[in-house]
Amino acid sequence: MPIIVQKYGGTSVADTERIKNVARRLVAARGEGYQVVAVISAMGDTTDELLAMAHDISAEPPERELDMLLSTGERVSVALLAMAIHELGQTAISLSGNQAGIQTNTVHTKARITGVETRRLIEELDSGKIVLVAGFQGVSPEEDVTTLGRGGSDTTAVALAAALEAQQCEIYTDVDGVYTADPRIVADARRIAAVSYGEMLEMAATGAEVLMLRSVEYAQKYGVPLHVRSSFTDQPGTWVREEDENMEKAVVSAVTHTDDESKLTLLRVPDRPGVAATVFGALAGENVNVDMIIQNVSEQGTTDISFTVNQPELPAAQKALDALSDELGVAYIIGEQMGKVSIVGAGMKSYPGVAAKMFKTLADAGINIEMISTSSIKVSCVIERAQVEDAVRALHTAFALG
Amino acid sequence: MPIIVQKYGGTSVADTERIKNVARRLVAARGEGYQVVAVISAMGDTTDELLAMAHDISAEPPERELDMLLSTGERVSVALLAMAIHELGQTAISLSGNQAGIQTNTVHTKARITGVETRRLIEELDSGKIVLVAGFQGVSPEEDVTTLGRGGSDTTAVALAAALEAQQCEIYTDVDGVYTADPRIVADARRIAAVSYGEMLEMAATGAEVLMLRSVEYAQKYGVPLHVRSSFTDQPGTWVREEDENMEKAVVSAVTHTDDESKLTLLRVPDRPGVAATVFGALAGENVNVDMIIQNVSEQGTTDISFTVNQPELPAAQKALDALSDELGVAYIIGEQMGKVSIVGAGMKSYPGVAAKMFKTLADAGINIEMISTSSIKVSCVIERAQVEDAVRALHTAFALG
Numbered sequence: 001m002p003i004i005v006q007k008y009g010g011t012s013v014a015d016t017e018r019i020k021n022v023a024r025r026l027v028a029a030r031g032e033g034y035q036v037v038a039v040i041s042a043m044g045d046t047t048d049e050l051l052a053m054a055h056d057i058s059a060e061p062p063e064r065e066l067d068m069l070l071s072t073g074e075r076v077s078v079a080l081l082a083m084a085i086h087e088l089g090q091t092a093i094s095l096s097g098n099q100a101g102i103q104t105n106t107v108h109t110k111a112r113i114t115g116v117e118t119r120r121l122i123e124e125l126d127s128g129k130i131v132l133v134a135g136f137q138g139v140s141p142e143e144d145v146t147t148l149g150r151g152g153s154d155t156t157a158v159a160l161a162a163a164l165e166a167q168q169c170e171i172y173t174d175v176d177g178v179y180t181a182d183p184r185i186v187a188d189a190r191r192i193a194a195v196s197y198g199e200m201l202e203m204a205a206t207g208a209e210v211l212m213l214r215s216v217e218y219a220q221k222y223g224v225p226l227h228v229r230s231s232f233t234d235q236p237g238t239w240v241r242e243e244d245e246n247m248e249k250a251v252v253s254a255v256t257h258t259d260d261e262s263k264l265t266l267l268r269v270p271d272r273p274g275v276a277a278t279v280f281g282a283l284a285g286e287n288v289n290v291d292m293i294i295q296n297v298s299e300q301g302t303t304d305i306s307f308t309v310n311q312p313e314l315p316a317a318q319k320a321l322d323a324l325s326d327e328l329g330v331a332y333i334i335g336e337q338m339g340k341v342s343i344v345g346a347g348m349k350s351y352p353g354v355a356a357k358m359f360k361t362l363a364d365a366g367i368n369i370e371m372i373s374t375s376s377i378k379v380s381c382v383i384e385r386a387q388v389e390d391a392v393r394a395l396h397t398a399f400a401l402g
Numbered sequence: 403m404p405i406i407v408q409k410y411g412g413t414s415v416a417d418t419e420r421i422k423n424v425a426r427r428l429v430a431a432r433g434e435g436y437q438v439v440a441v442i443s444a445m446g447d448t449t450d451e452l453l454a455m456a457h458d459i460s461a462e463p464p465e466r467e468l469d470m471l472l473s474t475g476e477r478v479s480v481a482l483l484a485m486a487i488h489e490l491g492q493t494a495i496s497l498s499g500n501q502a503g504i505q506t507n508t509v510h511t512k513a514r515i516t517g518v519e520t521r522r523l524i525e526e527l528d529s530g531k532i533v534l535v536a537g538f539q540g541v542s543p544e545e546d547v548t549t550l551g552r553g554g555s556d557t558t559a560v561a562l563a564a565a566l567e568a569q570q571c572e573i574y575t576d577v578d579g580v581y582t583a584d585p586r587i588v589a590d591a592r593r594i595a596a597v598s599y600g601e602m603l604e605m606a607a608t609g610a611e612v613l614m615l616r617s618v619e620y621a622q623k624y625g626v627p628l629h630v631r632s633s634f635t636d637q638p639g640t641w642v643r644e645e646d647e648n649m650e651k652a653v654v655s656a657v658t659h660t661d662d663e664s665k666l667t668l669l670r671v672p673d674r675p676g677v678a679a680t681v682f683g684a685l686a687g688e689n690v691n692v693d694m695i696i697q698n699v700s701e702q703g704t705t706d707i708s709f710t711v712n713q714p715e716l717p718a719a720q721k722a723l724d725a726l727s728d729e730l731g732v733a734y735i736i737g738e739q740m741g742k743v744s745i746v747g748a749g750m751k752s753y754p755g756v757a758a759k760m761f762k763t764l765a766d767a768g769i770n771i772e773m774i775s776t777s778s779i780k781v782s783c784v785i786e787r788a789q790v791e792d793a794v795r796a797l798h799t800a801f802a803l804g
Contacts, residue, residue, distance in 0.1 A: 016458040050478065054485055056418040061485040068496050069481035072474035076452065079471035083456055083463040094470050099545060120545075143501060143522075 042073025151212025162222035444475025553614025
């Protein structure tokens, strides 16, 4: 019997009525002849409520204890869902990440899955049960509970689908798929029927929030077909899979954006080997995730280096740079209110002039480009935050995505 | 370094402020030179809230899933408490029942502890940490989460104290010890400094709610001295330990009571071997806990059998008896609104006339005794529920307990 893995996010199990709805969906999938594994997130705002209690007690709670705390939310969901399935006359069993064999490293609050021990999963499936796995969590070699970071339940689902060689992995969420742009900004944004892993990775990296980067990486690595769809309808959503001839041959598949970038520019940095390593080493030391980096050779043996960070990480970045300023004798300036707009498309690889068209579109809309970064299937531009929505709309129209 | 085990109930950790209070107490105990293990219950009403969600989904949720659900409450408490201790500059680690090595049988929702594997507990203690154990839970041979039933955290604490050969086990609660009678009923009820295990067992069995029967049995079996005290003061509470010469030599130590008894009387039952076995076998089949049983030889080869059950179990008892009525051809009558008043005291063993004094006291107060049951250190009388409070006050005065 083929195995299907379904993942339901927090909004899909936000209250007992919605849990009953998910139970009906799982029983239906079982009735269609699948062995069913479901990965479940914590109900609604549970994780935020638990975090609020933790921060009421400590500004910097120990991460091992945060994992012990936060991992309870998904256990509540799976237990309640098991009850709801029993109520429908089917048998189900809830499993914690540990019981489901999700093995991770010891990096608490953002652990990585190192393996899946499928013995119990297969036993329970073979005994005819619907298997419900608490998402977002695993167990470390020290037998401590770990969590996988934001969007971790998606990764749990993909990892289980890979380990069980599932036919497919369905990601149920509160939107009905991946769109050509954020529908809240672009009225005629269109659901995309299918995208390649590579495109989805670029989209996730540049602001599409529907899937977390790591789960897409995992799906690509193990060739797990993902189906992103709504838990409130029966409509098909968006498939994420290997690029093939049936996919739309759009040059540009989607416009993505972020609106929480800050730009820092180091002025007149000595232009000698090792300087960039010093700067970005210091930032890494403060756990700052640097996104885009640009260095231009300037004049008289000095250079300017610009980079962007997520705005919440700006204070940490400033701390790192202030500590460096004596050593390197450089000043820096901050552009705090920045955003980023990107176009993503697998067709771009074999189609020249796409970047030029993007730059012209933004120029025609009176939008100044501060930084540019490209990959083979993506072009990103950092711009003023206030102009992000206009930019998204202009690009969506220019590339005829509506 | 001596080990101390402390247990804190749900009211002691009802909110983050109280959790911080418990953290201070644990750090203080560490400062006094103890290795500290703390067993923690779920915060305030957490367990009831989880149960309400379960019953919103299913009238009879599967017990394995109830255990998965309910065990999360204690995990939240221990994680938050670990954070609060770190905030005070001490190191602590939270452990689930499983991680703490609490092994149980597979009887979900009322599992019994079968052993404690202390390896990790000792490792963590030896590394200087305060060890926080989620109460009320363990792990079955199938590696499923089990819970220990009402008052289970007390049992967890006693089991850990026994396995670790702790110097003592302190049970922190919202009352400051064991009283000579319920202070809500008897104004001059007095805290008892020390009672023997045997007396505490009888008191717990006859209505004293401060400690659960099973935890006292466990403490007696392994000789763990218990100290029942308040988490809101530093006053000493009540010691529960082996009977010794330093204990008060009171003939009667306490008056206990219950007010949710129902009495059933089977009329003119055939007086032949096996009848009682049939009746009480049928009741056991419906999971009815029978408390007191009395059989009097009646006339002409028949007998009357009376017994009491907790009132919530009355419907199940009636179901069992109705099914029997054809077989045995007997009728039964019900006294629904009954209560029970008991006197407990180790001194009673060597002091005649105590029961007689009890009966006379009740008679003088105009209270009719419906049933009597005795052990070597206890006399219990079933009476009308409306007269229970008067009976408790009269007996407390008659035996000079104030």
